[in-house]
Amino acid sequence: MRHVLVTGGAGFIGSHFVKRIIQAEDVARVSVLDALTYAGHIENLGTACLSDKVRFVHGDVRDAAVVDALMADGINAVVHFAAESHVDRSYGAAGGFLSTNVLGTQVLVDAAHRHGVGKFVHVSTDEVYGPLTQGTASEEAALRPTVPYAVSKAAGDLVALGAHRTLGLPVCVTRSSNNYGPYQYPEKIIPLFVTRLLRGLPVTLHDRGQHVRNWLHVADNCAGIEAVLRDGRPGEVYNLGGGTDLSSKELTGYLLNLCGAAWDAVAYIPDRPANDLRYSIDWTKARDQLGYRPQHSLVDGLAETTEWYRRNPDRWAPLTTAALCTVLSSTCRLPAPLETPRGH
Numbered sequence: 001m002r003h004v005l006v007t008g009g010a011g012f013i014g015s016h017f018v019k020r021i022i023q024a025e026d027v028a029r030v031s032v033l034d035a036l037t038y039a040g041h042i043e044n045l046g047t048a049c050l051s052d053k054v055r056f057v058h059g060d061v062r063d064a065a066v067v068d069a070l071m072a073d074g075i076n077a078v079v080h081f082a083a084e085s086h087v088d089r090s091y092g093a094a095g096g097f098l099s100t101n102v103l104g105t106q107v108l109v110d111a112a113h114r115h116g117v118g119k120f121v122h123v124s125t126d127e128v129y130g131p132l133t134q135g136t137a138s139e140e141a142a143l144r145p146t147v148p149y150a151v152s153k154a155a156g157d158l159v160a161l162g163a164h165r166t167l168g169l170p171v172c173v174t175r176s177s178n179n180y181g182p183y184q185y186p187e188k189i190i191p192l193f194v195t196r197l198l199r200g201l202p203v204t205l206h207d208r209g210q211h212v213r214n215w216l217h218v219a220d221n222c223a224g225i226e227a228v229l230r231d232g233r234p235g236e237v238y239n240l241g242g243g244t245d246l247s248s249k250e251l252t253g254y255l256l257n258l259c260g261a262a263w264d265a266v267a268y269i270p271d272r273p274a275n276d277l278r279y280s281i282d283w284t285k286a287r288d289q290l291g292y293r294p295q296h297s298l299v300d301g302l303a304e305t306t307e308w309y310r311r312n313p314d315r316w317a318p319l320t321t322a323a324l325c326t327v328l329s330s331t332c333r334l335p336a337p338l339e340t341p342r343g344h
C-alpha cells in the first residue's frame with residue numbers, strides 16, 4: 001500500500017483520514033484529489049499539506065482525464081470520500097448529488113480497474129438502509145433510501161460493488177453512522193448548533209426533536225476505514241457504527257450545556273418530508289472480522305469538538321453567514337432567520 005489516493009481529502013472525514021494514513025510506515029505517498037467545493041477546505045489538512053508524502057490535486061472526480069492521469073501515477077489503493085454530503089441541500093437538487101456521488105464513483109472505479117489498483121474503499125453511509133422503526137440493519141439488509149442524498153449514495157455503492165462483480169476490482173464499501181468531531185463544515189447539526197449557540201443565536205428542532213441518530217467520533221470511523229482498507233475482503237460491505245444513539249433533542253441538551261446556553265434558545269418547527277425517524281446499524285461484522293472497536297466516549301468527544309469550535313472562530317465564522325444563506329434559500333420552507341438542521 002505504498003501510494004494511496006484519497007478523494008475528498010479536504011473535507012471533514014477525508015482530512016482526518018489523510019492525517020491518520022500519512023503516519024503509517026508502509027504508506028510512502030498520499031495523493032489527495034478534491035474539487036474544493038463549499039465543503040472542502042485545504043486548511044482542514046493543516047500541516048499534513050507540508051508533508052513530503054502528500055500531494056494535493058485540485059480536481060473533480062468526474063474528470064476522467066484527471067483521474068486517469070492520477071491512477072497512472074502508481075496508485076495502489078483508493079479511499080473514496082468525495083461526495084455531496086449534506087441531506088438538506090439534496091432536497092430539490094438531486095442532479096448534482098447523483099452526478100458527483102454516482103458518476104464520480106463510476107469514473108473512479110473504471111480508472112482504478114484500468115490501472116490495476118489493489119484496493120478500492122468506497123465510503124458510504126447508514127442512510128442507504130433507510131429508516132428503521134425497530135432493530136438494526138446488517139450489511140445484508142435491503143437498501144431503502146428515502147432522501148436524494150441517500151439515494152445517490154446507495155447508487156454509488158451499487159456502482160462500486162458492480163465493478164467488483166463485473167471487473168474484479170477489489171472493492172470494499174463502508175457504511176458508517178453519523179460522524180462528529182472538529183473540522184466539520186458548520187451546516188450539519190452539531191457544528192451548526194455549536195457555532196450558533198456560541199454566538200448567542202437560537203437553534204431549531206424539527207417536530208419534537210425525536211429523530212434518532214447514532215453519533216460516531218470521526219476518528220473511530222477513520223480507524224474503521226483504515227481497517228477495511230488493510231484487511232477488508234473484496235466485494236464486502238462493512239457497517240461502522242457503535243457510537244451513541246441520541247434523539248436530536250437529547251443531543252441538543254448536551255450542546256446547550258457545553259455552550260452555556262438554555263432551552264429558551266431552542267425553537268420547534270414543523271417536520272420535513274422524509275425526515276427519517278431512526279437509523280441503526282449492526283456493526284458486529286467489522287468488529288469480529290477486522291477488530292474494529294470505537295474508542296471515543298460521546299461526552300468527551302462532544303466536549304473536545306465544542307472546544308475546537310470555541311478556539312477556532314477564524315475557521316468557521318466567515319463560513320457561517322454566506323454558506324448558510326445558501327442552505328436557507330434551498331430550504332425555503334424554513335422561517336428566517338433560523339437554520340434548520342437534519343440529523344446528518
Ligand code: NAD
Binds near residue numbers: 059
Ligand atoms: P464533506 O462534505 O465534509 O466533504 C466532501 C469533500 O468532497 C469536500 O472536500 C469536497 O470539496 C469534495 N468534493 C465534493 N464533490 C467533489 C467532486 N465532484 N470531485 C472532487 N471532490 C469533491 O463530507 P464528509 O462529511 O467528510 O463525508 C465524506 C464521505 O463520508 C462522503 O462520501 C459521505 O457520504 C460519507 N459519510 C459521511 C458521514 C457524516 O456524518 N459526515 C456519515 C457517513 C458517511
